[in-house]
Each structure stands twice: as structure tokens, then as C-alpha cells.
Amino acid sequence: METVTFAREYLCNYGFSVIPVGIDKKPLIEWKEFQRRFPTVKELDEWFSKDDVNIAIVTGAISDLVVLDVDGEEGIRSITENKLHIPETSMVKTGRGFHYYFRYREGVKNLTDYYPGIDLRGEGGYVLAPPSLHSSGVRYRWVRPLTKNLAEIPEWIIKRDTETKKKELNWVDDLLRGVESGRRNDSLASLAGHFFGKNLGFNETLSILLDWNRRNNPPLPDAEVIKTVESIYKREREKISLKEGKPDIELLFDDPLDIDNINAPFIARYLDIASSITDAPKDYHLGSILAVLSTVIGPNVSSPIMTGLTRKLKPNLYVLLIGESSLFRKSTALYLAVELLKKIPDCFGEDSKEEEKRYGLILPQSFSPEALLVILSKRDGRPSLLVKDEISGLLNAFRRTYMAGTKEDLIKLYDGDRIEQMTLGRGYIRICNPYLSWLSATTPDSFSSAFEDGDISSGLIPRFLVVYPDNHGWGKRIEIISDDLENFPGFSSLQEDIKKIYSYWEKNRVTYHLSERGLEIFNRLISKLETMIDKEPNLDKTLARIPWISYKIAMILQAVDDGLEISREEKDLIRDDYLLLAISIVNRFIPQTLKAIEIIGQSETNRVINKIIRYLSSEPKGRRDIMRKFHLTSDFTDKIRRTMIERELIDVKRAPNEVWRLR
Template sequence: METQASKLTDECAWELYDRGFTVIPLGSPFETPPPYFVNKRFDGNKEKAQQEWPKQARVPWAKFQKVTPSLEDMDYWTASYPRANWAIVTGTRVIVVDADSEEAVQFMESGTIGRTPWKVKTGKGKHFYYAVNPNVEIRNSVNAHSKIDIRGLGGYVVAPGSTHANGNRYEWEYDASWVIDSIDDLPCLSEEDLQAIQQFNGRNVLNKSSQVKTNSPKPNPEVTGNLGFNTADYQPKASGEAVSEGSRNQSAVSLTGQYIASGTDLRTIKQMLDTWNTGNSPPLDPSELNTCIASTILTHLRKHPHDVIPVQPAPPEPAKASNLSLPDSGGMPGHLYDIPGVLGEVVQFANQTARRKQPALAVQSALALGSVVCGRYYKTDKGNFSSLYFLNIAKSASGKEHCKDVVEQILEASGYGRLISGSGYTSSGALFSELLHEPNHISIIDEFGKYLEGSQHKMNPHKAEAITRLVEAWSKCGSSLYPPVYSTMGMSKQAAEEMRKRCIKHPALTLLALTTPGTFYGALSPELVKDGFLGRFIVMESQLKRQVSSDPGLIEVPENITKWVATIRENLAGNLTSHMPPENKPAQNILVFEEAALQRLKALDQEIIQKMDELEQYGIEVLLGRTREKAMRIALILALSVDPFAETITRQVTGWAIDYVRYHDYYMVDTVVNRVGGSSFETQLKECVHEIEKAKERGLTLYEIGRNPSFSKMRGKERKEILDDICSRGHARLIQVAKPTGGRPRMAYVHANFC
């Protein structure tokens, strides 16, 4: 325990130092306090001294209230005190509110005090981190009778990574919905916040010991060219509001700050805040909303005088040179968000019920629903069925899981919950057994990247077999799927004969897989590309950043959608029931492609052949081998979406299907070219180059590389080989990078585009 704690606290100290915090060493709960501390401070009471020693500064630290410790200081401290706790000095760059009880934490998180995305779980409560307010000087306020202490000028707090005397660790607790790059981007405590804390403490603690100093407010300057409207017209209100209403203002400020930090232009910010405000009950007055936006922008520009907030979206960056002449993959074309027919209503329902909206993933949800509902009982005159595999890639906590809820909710509400299968298949036998039970079903696989990763592990050949059988099942919609041959020795003649007869006529399997970019691209291997598995998926990678969640309330599935599901299932050829035994070939409704639709498909075929020829040099032409087939399957679904009694597939729905599949397949080709090599080493190398490029001019230090998922799965020797190869090929360089906030420079690997 001591060795682990020692290692972790040293690493945390350097990490905090690199992030701009002023840190000093404290005592340690893993050692006995020195005699001077026990005798002079606690009159020989060893038990009490042991409780306080982990919070005691073990170096003179007054000067570090004004200056940052040097590298030599840090080297000496980490070497001299290997098991130390660490503290963050407050007042110059950061203010910390210390809520030391459950009641105090509840108050801080109730909305009365401005929210902050950086918190630390302590031994008894939480620390809440804020940036220093240039208009309010806050000194250290610690009082035995206070429920909440303020750590400002002249104070420090125990840093995350340290260990409390009771054995609890101090741990970061981040709010992922905020985009925070540095300490300076944290929100500030206002005078109203300080007064509210005083009232909670039940005494005028701050006036006695904090010595709050407020600069006289300056009128807002008239700023127009950089903002798009005159901020002088929207003066911030001087008085506070009730919590129920104040939370709206606070949320508006929070959202504006996040969008500014992410580089969003003002016009888009205004549109997004207006849309958000319509869902409030009641909405903020437009003038009041503009006040929140204007004051947030002015605060940001005051703190970051060199920043420029664009009024309109920046034009797209020119595409990188490529031999493939692939279309821009920066965002899905607008018309692809509008699915023809009832499935368009499914998209609307998905967006209305989402806590974090993902419109592109909602389209995938609707198509997956159509795929499983149409099942094995509808086909085109060219032999195409509706079964499809979908893959949704989005960041964690960004709303990708909602597509699963939408499909399940609609099937359950329509009375077809039995079409929902489990989350993935542990072996080829499991897949076959599930198809025997229900030849037409949907499997929704969460954490699909980890599923792929498991399938490539040498100790788990069963998942690899399941992948092979999934590839086969995709192509068997129009024929039969047979199980592996097993020995019938020891079986009765009747049992052996039944086993030989087992087969699945027209298996109709729909997959809806969910994953994060990191786990998916980390598991994506050349083998999965070349064996055609990836090419059978329609892959959608969301480009949206994480969003603050909303509460849409309880919304029932629209009756029009459930009626459509029932009509499709009950209108089966020959008045069949909706469940057919797997060994029986079902009769099917056949829809005929119009001649104009076939001409569109022929043009697509010619285009795809040309693209495949270009991709042959990369060995990934197989990625486009199923593009035409996928478009024809979607066209079948869309024709039934427009008219459940349709007999033809029109040029219009075929054109939409072609545009949709072509966009996503080309995007995936572009991604694979940039991120997957011809071998496992090349794939790893490309993924690591991508991670370094994402860090832009800031680069990645060795410390950060060791914690990056793309690098951390390697051993130290492998990581060094990858980094050496990246540098030798000219993809990146190890250089000294100056910190934008000052302090010692960092040695970091920086991509060649930013050197």
C-alpha cells in the first residue's frame, strides 16, 4: 500500500505542477509524525498528531504564495519525501471552497452557488475549485464554527492523489459537459456566492477574516464587431433571483462559456441558446438571455484579451491532398437527416426524447428499426432483403446510448419486443442458437470496440468464430444458414437426424452496435478490414461534442409509428403469422425497382468500381464491395416507410439510399486510409500519430502519452519503438513547448503540422 501510494502521489504532484498549480509537500498518513510535531503542537498526543500530520506543510511555504516552486524544488521534494501528501496553494490562481460535510456538499451542489466542473472528493466532503475573480479579493477563511471554509490568499488545500488520515483518497471529480483547458477557464465566485456561503454558515465569517475587496464595477464597453450585437444594450442585472429562475441564467452562462471554449462562433452560440431556451419553463426573456451571453463573452475577453470570437462559422479547411478524391467528411449532408416516410417520424421521436441530442445517430436508429421490422418477409425483385448492420461511434456520455432505447421502446410499444435479442454473441454457436429461436431479430451491442478487441484475443477464439459467422449471416438473407457439423456418435438415430435437418431459411439479423472512437479504432485491425466484416456495416461517427443533458420528460411512442410497425408485420405475404419456424421458407412480398431507380444504381456501380481500383494500392478495396447492396437494402426499407403496401421502389427513395450509404462508406474509407495500416504495427503507429495530431501545438508529454489509451496498452519498449518510428518518419518531433500560462516549458511530442 505504501509503495503504491508513494508512486501515485509523486506522479500527481508533477501532473498538478504541469497544469499550473503551485504545490508543496505535506506529511503522510503512511509514516509516524516527527517528535517535534507531536510534542510542540499536540503536547505528546500521538493519536491527534497522526490525524493532523497528513495535512501539515513540511517545508516553509509562505514565499510560494507569490512564486512558483522551481524544478529544483520539485526534484528535491519528490526525492526527499517519497510518501508525502501534497497541497495546492490557493489565492493567486485558484480559490477552493471546502465543504466538509454531506450537508455542506448538498448546499454547494443545490444551485445556490455557481457550479464548477472541477471538484475533489475528500475524506469527509468535497473541494470545489474556482478561478480567481479579478474584481473580488478573497483571503483564506477557516473557522472551527464554519460549515464551509474558503481557501483563498494565504491558504492551501490537500491535493487530489493524497490520502486522508482515515484512509480515503482525495480524487478528482470532473463534469465532462464542460470544456475546460486550464485553471483560468474555471468559473469565479461572485459576491452573491460569498454572501450565500456566509448565510449558510450562519455568521458573518467572511467580513471578519476574508477581507473581501471589491473593485468598483466598470460599465460594459460597447463591443459590436466581435460579437454581432451591442453588449451595452444588455447590462447585467445587479440583484439576484430565486433559485428556480436563477438556474436558467446560470445554465445559459455555463452553456455560453462551454461553446466559447470549444471555438463555436457567436451566431451559432446565439442560435443554440435560443433553441435551448424554448424548452425552459418559462423561457428566459430574450433580452435577459442576451444579457447572459454578453456578460459571459465580456468576461471571457477580459480574461483572454488576445482571443477573437468569430461572428460566423469559419469556412471549412481545405481537404488534405489525397489520391482517393474522396468527398469532404466533415459533416453529413443536410438532406440525409430527413428520412422519407414514417421512419422520418422515428427520427423526430428520437430527437424529442433524447437527453443529449445526436441527430445523425437518430437516423441510424430509425433505419435499424426499419431493418428488423421488415425482416425476412420483404425483398426486392433483385433479391435484396432489409437486414443491415449499423455502427454508431460517439464519445462517452454524449448520448449514443439513446438509439438503443428508441428501438427497444418502439418495438415494445408495438408488441414486438420478442424481436430484441441480447447484447452480442459469445460464440458462433450462440449466434446460431439465437437465430434458431428467432430467425428475425435485432442485437444491440454496447461497447462494440471491446467486443472486437475480445474477438482478436488468442485466448478467446469463440468470439472470433462469432465474427466469422456474422459475416456469413449478412450474405445469407436470401438462402440458408447451416450450423457447424458435430459428431452424432452416441446420439439416437432420431436425434442425429434432427440435428442434420437444422438450418435457418432466410436469416434476418439486424445489428446495431455502439462504441467510442478510442475503443473502436484501438481494436480496428487490418484483418477486420480485409475479411469484409467492416464493409458490411454502415458506420456513423458523430462529430458533435459532449452536451449538457436536458430533461425531455415522458413522451409516449406516437401512434402513427406503432401502427406502421403493426401494418408491416401483419401485411406479410400469404397472411402468415409474424413468427415462422426457422427451417421453413417464408413467402415474401416482392417490391420492384423502377427503371429510373435501376439507372441510379448502375451509375453508382460504375463509380464504385473506379473507387475500388484506386483503393487497391491500399489493399482495402473490399470496404466498398457491399456499397451497392447496402443502398438497395435501404431503398427497400424506405419504400415501405413511405407506403407499407408499396409494390415498387422509386427513384427518389433509391437516390436517398445511395447518398446515405455512399457518404458513410467513403467516410470510413478515408478514416481507414489514415488510421489503419497493412499490419498491426502500422495500425498502431497511425493511431498514435492521430492522437499526437489531436493535441495540436500543445503536443503530448511522455507523462500524457503514458496515460493515453492508444499508447498505454503497449509495453514500455513497444511504446519507445513506436515513438522513435513516428519521429524518424517525420510525423512528429520531440521539442520544448512553452506553456501559454507561463511556468517551465514542457518537452512534448508535437505533430509535424504544428511544429
């Protein structure tokens, strides 16, 4: 049987994700995406039609598979001496030992040298499969035939040192009850390090520790807790970067952004005023005002900078604010920036029989993908701003293949590409010169479910300026309603400036260029990105749009000054310091983008676990309380409990009533 036939059999009959590897066991492709998606038959035919290609099966959730690797005499001796029972299941003879195939249990990852000569391949791993050729010349073969009914993984494989668990449980449990003055800071640092070590995110850890702080006598100031947790978080991230050999993204460029002292007068003024109205993170205000400015500047501003395409680059932006509900005030920041547009006559369109006049600068809040294309066809060649307080509903609508309008159209609209479609309900739609900016918000949960891995490789997510800050507002009361904002000191002046910028660029046109030094700066940016991608190739798609987003922001910064008719000599030249500022702005958001990408496709199980961790942070809770709180079925609760125990997150007291307690 040919290798490609085996590969098809593993994929189609057994549901295994399969990848090609060499005789040295190294993948011949970038294989990480196949931990989340299955290859196509076409990909299999392409990979395995070549000579000297071995088959590897990706282990973990994607294939519902865990493999126990017993290597040589040392592994067999470990099984014998430790009296380890291996249930009867599908088994492969390898070059030097055996592979035992078991059904996957959630949370099981790779384990090396669990016992001498015994490894485990779970989430994040792969194993060679028959008829692969070992470097010794021996072919992998089935000793016990492959079956769809694999045995359950033995308990001894996932068991941990219970004494260590109890010791760890005791000190964490003691500290979580609250401490006296003199122990608060050390306890805070220890707990933060503990929770980050359990792979909890920044927001979950901060929420737990702010709640813990209220049980201290006396509590620390919240600002001190936040500062300490941020410091521990950065330290833990640096440890991971050093351990995994990953480049430090935040040090990619030379000049970190000082968001409190941005050298762009209009934006600096807006950040000051917005921050006096609400305590939303300044990152939100910065992202929101850039989206609004990209809209009012419009398509009459362009640059011939080489983008790999024949058209000129336009300054429109897609901006996405991510944060938990309420605490982060992302919607407040979003609508505050949008308020600046309300003095523009074209803001909402007119009550007119002529469709071209009916739609304004700000698009309607509710529409189908098909309707969006129709509206943009009526505003062809004019700027439009799509404002959505929650992005997930719109993206889910764009997934429906039976409707006109797909995610590919969102990419075309961003790039300014021509769109032509014949639809059943609306007839022929043509958009020759689209100009769409987009400002949206979402929660981490909605983001992880609305976007897919394919949205990275397609280039949709990399086109967004993603704003996902760690810090958030802490309860400043917002007393101003939108109708009164123009009476807030300085806000009306901002609105007038926005109106002036819009009017100027409606009548004027410019093609911006870089100076010689600016071109050197831009090429240095590209060179640094290439170096980083060489070290971390899987970031290729994620970082590919960074130069062009930076250039767009530089165009915006320059066009704001020109729209306000700030005097300067060379009207078509982007200032070098604006290009540097734009690069610093994008650099600030790269780690936030990568943080967001990490949660794409995160399972419902993980989302519920994070919520339960927060719920248990104050005190242990009963199983029934947990089920009622999160509306869980009994079977799903069992799955959650098993997973949290395996991840060493909780201990469970089963009698007389089941109680869950954080470790």
C-alpha cells in the same frame, strides 16, 4: 540462388515484408496491405516462380527497416561536402549507387532529395533487394552482408531546421494563451490549419480549440468555433484530394442528402422527435432508425436483383455508430430507436419452456458466438436484432478459433446464407433462413483495435453502414428516461406505427422490383463506382457493397409505406425517388466509412499521442504528470516523447524538470 529462395530468406529469417516488382520498379500487385501484414510463403512461391520478377522489401514498421538511398556521384558528393557520417551497417550496391539498411525509428517516412542525390525510404516505401535486376543490366548485390543487428538510423537523417521550429512554436504558443476581441477569428483559423497540418483529426482539433476559446477575452460562441473548424477541415481535405489526385468521394453522386428535409414521412417524423429529445447527431438517429426498420420489416420482403448470388436480396442491415464517449451521445441515439420496438409482443420473447418462444426480436445482450448461432437457429426464418452498445467485445470473441462461430458466420448471417455446424457443447446447429439486423456503437479507439485489415478484404466492414460524424452534441440535458418516452409528444404514435409495420409484414410477403428508370439509376450508380475504383483501386473492397446497401435501404423506405398501408397502385415496385433517396443516404456515409477505415489497426502509440495532445492543449505539462495521467511506464514514455519530437508535435524542456509543450 533462385529469386524465390531470396524472398523466403528475407521473410522467414529477417522478418521483412516482401513484394514482387517489375524491371520498371513498379509493384506487380496491390501492395499497400503488405505495409500491415506479411505475405505468406504460398504467396511468395506464386509471385516469384515467374520470370523477370524483382524482389522489393517494404520499409517502415512492418519490416523494422529504414533504407538510405545514395544515388550516383551526386549523392556521394552530398555526403562528402556535408560531412555526413554513415554508420557501418548492411549495404547493397544498386544500379547507380548504394542502399544503407538501418533499424526503423517510429514516425520516419519517405523523404525525397533530403540532400541532392539522397533519399530515405521509411513508412510507406519499398526498395529493390538483391538479386533484383536494374534496368541498366546491373544486378543488386550485398556489399556488406545482411544482418539482423542493423545500425541505428543517424541523427542527421531525421533532424529538421530548428530555427523554423522555434519560430512556429512561438506563434502557436502565444495564440494558445488566448487572444482579445478582434484577433479571435483569424487566430482560430490559423490554429485549426496548423493542427490539421500536423495530421490531427477533426475531433482532437475541435476539442483543443474549444478549450482554447475559453481563454479568449471574451470567448466566441461555441457554435461559431465549431462552424469555423468544420470549414477549415473541409478546405484541408480538399487540398489533400487535389494534391494526391484522389476523387472527391462526397461528390460521387448527384444529389447530396438534406438530412433536415428527408422525403420519407415516417423517418422524417422520427428524426424530428428524436432531435427534440437529445442533441445527438442526426446521422446517428438516421442510422439507428434504419436498423430498427430493417428488423421489423423482416424476411418476407425481398428482391430478385442480381447480387452475384442465387438468393434474393433481403433488407436487413448492419449499422455501426462510431464516436467518442459521452460527447457524441451514440448510445442515447441507439437506445432511443430501440425503444420503438417495445410495443411489439415478440420484442423480448416469453418466459417459456419452449426455446422457440424464449427468444424475442431483440437478442440477449450477453452471449458467446456459439450461443448466438443457437438462438438464431431457434428463430430461423424470423427477424432478429442484435443490439450492442460496444461492439469490440463481441468481435474479439468471434476471433477465438476454438469456439463455434467466426467472423465468416457474421458475413453469412448478413447474406442470409445457410449455416450448419457441429459443436461440442450444443450439438448440431442448423440455420436455414437467417435474418439478422445489427445495431452497435463503439469509440474510435475500440474500433481501431477490434477490426483488422482482413475485415475489409473479407467483406465484413463493407457490409456495415458506418456512421462516424464530425459534429456532436454539446451538453443539452437529457431529462427523459426510457420508461417515460411513450409520454413524449409523438413518440407513442411512432411506436404504434412500428407495431403496425411489423404486424403487416408478419402476414404479407412481397418481391420488390425497380422501374425501368429505377434500373437506369441503379446502373448509373454502379458505373460511377466502377469509374471511382478505376482511379483508386484499393477502394475496390470498401465500396463493393454500396449498390446493395443502397438497394436494401430503398426496399426499407418502400416497405415502411406499404406496411403503413399508404395507398399506391403498383405494390411490388420501388418508387424511383426512394431509390434516389437511398443512394443519397449511403453517399452521406461513404466519407464517414473511409474515415473509420483509416484508423483500423492504429497503434497504441498513436492513440496515446492523440490523448496527450489534448492534455497539453491548455498549457505545458511535466513528464511525471503525463505518466500519472495516462498510467505510462518510463520506457513507453520515452518512446512517446521521441515520436512526438520526430513528428514535430512537441518541444521538451529537460532541466531542471522535464516539461512537454505543444508546438
